[in-house]
Structures are given as C-alpha cells and as structure tokens.
Amino acid sequence: MPLYSFVCIDCKHKFDELVPVEKRGDVICPKCAGAADRDFKGAFAFISGNKRSSCNGSNCSGCSGCGGNH
Numbered sequence: 001m002p003l004y005s006f007v008c009i010d011c012k013h014k015f016d017e018l019v020p021v022e023k024r025g026d027v028i029c030p031k032c033a034g035a036a037d038r039d040f041k042g043a044f045a046f047i048s049g050n051k052r053s054s055c056n057g058s059n060c061s062g063c064s065g066c067g068g069n070h
C-alpha cells in the first residue's frame with residue numbers, strides 16, 4: 001500500500017497514512033474525524049517555481065508571461 005500525505009479540511013492537521021488506492025477519498029482526520037484531503041503542497045510549489053522563467057526584464061521577445069510590457 002502506498003503512503004500518502006493528507007491534510008484535514010477542518011483543523012488543518014497533517015498526517016501520513018497507508019491507504020489502498022481505492023480508499024484515498026475516504027480518509028478521515030485522526031484528531032477531529034473530519035474529512036481529509038490529499039496534501040499537494042509539494043506539487044504546487046514545483047509548478048509556481050517554473051512560471052515566467054523566460055523573461056529577463058530587458059528582452060521580452062521570447063517571453064509569454066509579461067506580454068512585452070517592460
């Protein structure tokens with residue numbers, strides 16, 4: 001069984017739990033018994049760190065993030 005990271009929607013408690021793939025949506029918080037969601041914090045950090053990497057502030061010919069408005 002894979003180990004997943006979860007975060008409680010109600011109390012924000014974070015925990016890791018071994019769960020079968022088909023049970024990932026049924027995990028509850030061990031502190032308050034509220035609904036828990038997958039903790040994707042790592043994935044979000046990876047995405048935000050890669051945006052607008054082509055813009056250097058002086059030559060925007062290849063930049064798709066700023067629209068050439070420097």
Ligand SMILES: [Zn+2]
Pocket residue numbers: 008009010011012013029030031032033034
């Ligand atoms: Zn909780």
